[in-house]
Amino acid sequence: MKKVIIYTDGACSGNPGAGGWGAVLFYKDKMKEISGFDPETTNNQMELTAAIKALDMLKEPCEIDLYSDSAYLVNAFLEGWLDKWQLNGFKSSNKKPVQNVELWQQLIELNKTHKIKWIKVKGHADNKYNNRCDELATGEIAKHKT
Numbered sequence: 001m002k003k004v005i006i007y008t009d010g011a012c013s014g015n016p017g018a019g020g021w022g023a024v025l026f027y028k029d030k031m032k033e034i035s036g037f038d039p040e041t042t043n044n045q046m047e048l049t050a051a052i053k054a055l056d057m058l059k060e061p062c063e064i065d066l067y068s069d070s071a072y073l074v075n076a077f078l079e080g081w082l083d084k085w086q087l088n089g090f091k092s093s094n095k096k097p098v099q100n101v102e103l104w105q106q107l108i109e110l111n112k113t114h115k116i117k118w119i120k121v122k123g124h125a126d127n128k129y130n131n132r133c134d135e136l137a138t139g140e141i142a143k144h145k146t
Contacts, residue, residue: 001061001062001115002027002060002062002063003027003062003063003064004025004026004027004058004062004064004065005064006024006025006026006051006054006064006065006066006067007024007066007067007068007121007127007129007130007132007133008021008022008023008050008051008054008066008068008073008133009021009022009023009050009068009069009070009130009133009134010043010045010046010050010070011046011134011137012046016042017041018038018039018040018141019037019038019046019137020035020036020136020137020139020140020144021035021036021046021047021049021050021053021136021137021140022034022132022133022136022140023035023050023054023133024132024133024136025054033136034053034057034136035136035137035139035140036053036140037140037141037144044070044072044100045100045103046137047070047072048070048072048073048104049103050068051073051107051110052106055107055110055113055114055116056110058114061113061114062114064115064116064117065117065119066116066118066119067119067129068118068121069123069124070120071120073107073118074118074119074120075120076104076107077111078120082108085098086108090104
């Protein structure tokens with residue numbers, strides 16, 4: 001199984017508002033940067049989208065270390081939130097509908113396809129590639145400002 005390292009980040013100007021996402025993928029000695037924009041979104045949606053878009057780049061099942069500064073994304077897998085939400089019909093512990101269900105469902109499928117190690121990093125700190133993802137995400141927002 002190929003080993004891939006992925007860094008992701010999402011950003012929003014206003015929440016909701018204009019949003020961007022960025023990802024950096026590494027395979028062997030190759031690096032690829034990807035990013036995108038959404039005119040009306042939330043920060044959490046951009047965090048999830050960054051991971052989805054990066055994982056969608058992979059053409060076969062891979063072993064992945066995925067780094068994100070989003071506790072929302074990482075903890076949903078590490079703390080078992082997704083398992084509980086699925087058992088409860090995508091309702092949270094307070095019986096309210098879980099937000100971003102469509103994005104979570106995509107991530108669940110991608111998580112089944114790949115062997116993903118979800119890793120939380122501190123945002124806006126000294127992680128070079130997390131910072132680069134933030135630059136890509138905020139750059140998308142800046143590029144689309146009118």
